[in-house]
Amino acid sequence: MASSTEGVTARRVALEALARIDDDGAYANLVLSAVLDRNDADLSSEDRGFLTDLVYGTVRRRRACDHLVDRFLTSDPPPAARRALRLGAYQLAFRNDLPDYAVVSATVAAAPKRFRGLVNAVLRRVATAPVEFPDDATRLSYPDWIVERLVADLGHDDALAALETMDVAPRVHRRADGYTQDLASQWVAGLVDAGPGDRVADLCAAPGGKATAMAGVGAHVVAADLSPARAGLVVANARTTSPDRPGSARLDVVVADATAPPLAPGRFDRVLIDAPCSGLGVLRRRPDARWRIGPDAPERLGALATRMVDAAVPLLADGGTLVFSVCTLTAAESLAVDDHVSARHPALEPLPAPDEPWRPWGRGAILLPQAADTDGMCLFRYRRVGPGPHGRYDPGP
Secondary structure, three states, X not given: OXXXXXHHHHHHHHHHHHHHHHHHXXXXXXXXXXXXXXXHHHOOXXXXXXXXXXXXXXXXXXXXXXXXXXXXXXXXXXXXXXXXXXXXXXXXXXXXXXXXXXXXXXXXXXXXXXXXXXXXXXXXXHHHOOOOOOOHHHHHOOOHHHHHHHHHXXXXXXXXXXXXXXXXXXXXXXXXXXXXXXHHHHHHHHHOOOOOOOEEEEOXXXXXXXXXXXXXXXXXXXXXXXXXHXXXXXXXXXXXHOOOOHHHHOEEEEEOOOOOXXXXXXXXXXXXXXXXXXXXXXXXXXXOHHHHOOOOHHHHHHHHHHHHHHHHHHHEXXXXXXXXXXXXXXXXXXXXXXXXXXXXXXXXXXXOOOOOOOEEEOOEEEEOHHHHOOOOEEEEEEEEOOOOHHHOOOOOO
């Protein structure tokens, strides 16, 4: 727990990071890493953890914090003052490790001098007023459309429980090889069921967690990604997870478009499409994503996923397995894609849904964040049961 004196420096650095996120549109994780490195000498390990929570928590709870302070404002304050007010409101409403007077004092001290009177007056009122919110979207601090979409797709109770879970910082999970990866992603890699000698195409592989896991059990993995920079992350992670190189020797990394992969048809025992998606199942670890994603994203990205599936089917050997996964919870990016598979690819036979904490989701499975304190995922697995013309499956026009 940071003391009120120690916390002034952490709060000042937090305001610096929030300015980059708000004013420059920078990504929270990249900004935080940079400011931690730049201020390493001035921050204790305790302050580093405190700073991380201040930045991520304030970004996550932005809407809720704005509501708490706007009750005591007569006009919209300048951005620098707004950031300090959000930072203070986050601590007062969502942290319980310091008394209110210490939070107000340290936050005022960290704020720009010209706004300290305003910040002091408003935060003192926030500290003594009841914490009340007009609706679930404000209370949980999400755009209306995200709440409405998940309630429509998952039902009210499951949606709100998922959103509440994603308002809490994620747990850190490390594999036996030291790679940090959420359990949900580890389970998806395991459910590809790749074994020694299997030929696997991972068509959206970056940053490489699933690809390195499958190579680690002896599969020969071709890991593709559209971005050269992101493909480089796969290479780097392969070297990290296999320093003696046996795993990376079974991992070939290519820059390729998953809608037109330059791979030989009929040659792969397993194909994994961990498709680009709206990310509405991983908002706990991407605190600013909820404010970046637009309401058109689920349909747009669901359509992209269907094109990836169409391109992946011909790669499968007879009896091969296709696994489609997305780290989101919307029907448009999961059930709608499976509807396309059902209509266009009759040679793909759905495989049974995995056991709890997964639950059936159409012909596949869904993992809600609250089920096992993990990321949210949707998963569909299929087996190719017959070839098309010329030894490959032809999806038709």
